[in-house]
Amino acid sequence: MSRRAGQKYVTCPHCGAQAPAIATFCPACGLGLSSPQVPSWASPIAPAAPQPPQAIAPDDQTALQDSYPPQGLDQPQGSDQPQDYAPPRARRVGLPVRVVLAVIGLIACMGAGTVLGLWLDSLNAPGPASFNVSLVIHPYPAGSTHVVTVRVLDSHGNTATGYTGTIHFDSSDKKASVPADYTFTSADKGLHAFAASLKPGLVLRTAGSQSITATDKARSSLKGSATITVAPGPAKTLRVSGLLSQWPAGSTHSVKVTAYDAYGNVATGYTGTVHFDSSDTKASVPANYTFSAADGGVHKFSNALKPGLTLRTPGSCWVRATDLKAASITGSQTVTVK
Numbered sequence: 001m002s003r004r005a006g007q008k009y010v011t012c013p014h015c016g017a018q019a020p021a022i023a024t025f026c027p028a029c030g031l032g033l034s035s036p037q038v039p040s041w042a043s044p045i046a047p048a049a050p051q052p053p054q055a056i057a058p059d060d061q062t063a064l065q066d067s068y069p070p071q072g073l074d075q076p077q078g079s080d081q082p083q084d085y086a087p088p089r090a091r092r093v094g095l096p097v098r099v100v101l102a103v104i105g106l107i108a109c110m111g112a113g114t115v116l117g118l119w120l121d122s123l124n125a126p127g128p129a130s131f132n133v134s135l136v137i138h139p140y141p142a143g144s145t146h147v148v149t150v151r152v153l154d155s156h157g158n159t160a161t162g163y164t165g166t167i168h169f170d171s172s173d174k175k176a177s178v179p180a181d182y183t184f185t186s187a188d189k190g191l192h193a194f195a196a197s198l199k200p201g202l203v204l205r206t207a208g209s210q211s212i213t214a215t216d217k218a219r220s221s222l223k224g225s226a227t228i229t230v231a232p233g234p235a236k237t238l239r240v241s242g243l244l245s246q247w248p249a250g251s252t253h254s255v256k257v258t259a260y261d262a263y264g265n266v267a268t269g270y271t272g273t274v275h276f277d278s279s280d281t282k283a284s285v286p287a288n289y290t291f292s293a294a295d296g297g298v299h300k301f302s303n304a305l306k307p308g309l310t311l312r313t314p315g316s317c318w319v320r321a322t323d324l325k326a327a328s329i330t331g332s333q334t335v336t337v338k
Contacts, residue, residue, distance in 0.1 A: 126154040128163045128190075131214045131224025135202075139231040140210075142263050145201040148179070150214050150224070152190040161189040166217045173230065175205040175263060181217065207232045207265035233261035235270040235297070238321050238331035242300070243309075247337045252308040255286070257321045259297040259329070268296045272323040276309070280317040280337065284310040288324065311337045 008021035010033060017028035025032055132151040140146065152163040164186060169178035177200040184192060194202065204210050207230050216222035242256040259270035271293060276285035284307045291299055301309065311317060314337050323329035 126156055126158075126160075128152045128160040128165070128216075128222055129155040130222065131167070131216075133212055133214050133224045133226040135212070135226055135228055139229040140204055142205050142207055142230050142233040142261060142265055143203060144233075145196045145198075145203050147193055147196050148202045148212060148226075149191070149193045152184070153224075159190040162186070163188075163190050165219070165222070167214045168217050169202070169212065169214055171204065171210060171212045173204045173206045173210040176210070176212075177201065177203040178212070204228070204230045205263040205265075206230060207261075207263075232265035232267050232269065232297075233263065235259035235267035235272065235323075235329055236262045238274065238323065238329055240319055240321050240331050240333040243319060243333050243335045245335060247311050247335045249314055249337050250310065250312050252284075252303045252310045254300060254303045255309045255319065255333075256298065256300045257331070259291065266297045269293070270295075270297045272325060272329065274321045275324050276319065276321055278311065278317060278319045280311050280313045282312040283317070283319075284308065285319070311335065314338055 009018045010021055010023070011017070012019060012026040012029065012031055012033065014031040015026065015029040017026055019026050019028075019033060023033055130153050132153055134149050134151075135146060137144075137146045148169075150167060152160040154160045164184050166181055166183040168181050171178055179194045179198050179200060179202060182192065182194070184190070196202075202212065204212070209227060210230050211225050211227045213223060213225035237260050239258045239260060240255060241258065242254055244253055247253070255276075257274055259267040259272070261267045271291050273288055273290040275288050278285055286301045286305050286307065286309060289299060289301070291297070303309070309319065311319075316334060316336050318332045318334045320330060320332035
């Protein structure tokens with residue numbers, strides 16, 4: 001044992017370090033020290049029997065180093081109590097304390113309600129709220145097959161990448177073909193494009209404004225749609241109309257010719273040339289006529305035309321109009337001549 005400035009110390013027999021007389025372990029190497037000196041201010045207890053030196057865990061060594069004053073601490077003469085003595089502290093734990101302090105600071109800056117809201121949002125991330133349905137082609141040619149894309153959106157407009165529901169397609173076009181039901185996979189990440197090569201793919205056939213809708217099969221409120229203009233296809237047939245069912249022989253009347261696509265839409269883009277003929281060998285028919293864009297697929301031949309349509313042979317007969325370059329584009333109407 002040695003003394004320094006009135007402080008009682010003991011020397012560790014293992015490493016030679018100085019330790020306060022009241023220490024039971026060496027603060028340098030952790031060796032147990034026998035017969036610690038009890039200060040006068042402490043409650044008297046019977047000294048413990050000497051124990052053989054034993055090593056302690058590194059964590060306990062750290063606790064011991066934190067529990068005592070550093071080597072060389074002075075204290076007033078004549079006192080057994082170390083200067084500024086404090087009971088041993090618990091082992092320091094860094095991360096939880098820093099986390100708690102960070103949370104306290106966050107609450108102080110943002111308010112408890114805001115922090116709580118952010119935490120609840122993190123626990124309850126918004127799920128799928130709607131579908132965004134899109135098509136690349138505008139306008140959409142009737143009868144053609146094109147890609148349709150469905151993106152799943154959450155309530156904030158972000159892609160709901162975790163969606164794995166099953167969707168069903170339908171359309172306002174009663175003649176349409178739509179893709180089969182599809183179940184999203186995790187690989188889709190909330191976005192799937194339905195290729196034009198699908199059988200069936202998306203085929204719209206009725207000209208005008210049409211919609212295509214995707215709906216979640218398990219939750220009907222989860223849906224989305226796209227509105228698109230369907231353009232008529234090319235002319236496939238002609239329709240002759242406006243003739244009197246009972247035609248007075250020798251009279252001249254108007255006749256109308258309309259071009260239609262394969263789906264019954266007026267072929268508004270038709271610009272072919274039509275030729276008239278009739279089963280009445282004595283009839284007079286209008287001259288050949290080339291449709292213009294302004295006709296929009298429909299042209300009326302007036303009874304004032306020279307020549308106009310005049311039927312002369314009593315009985316049933318037909319009047320026909322045929323495209324001069326495509327004989328398959330044709331149409332006729334039958335009347336009775338009296």
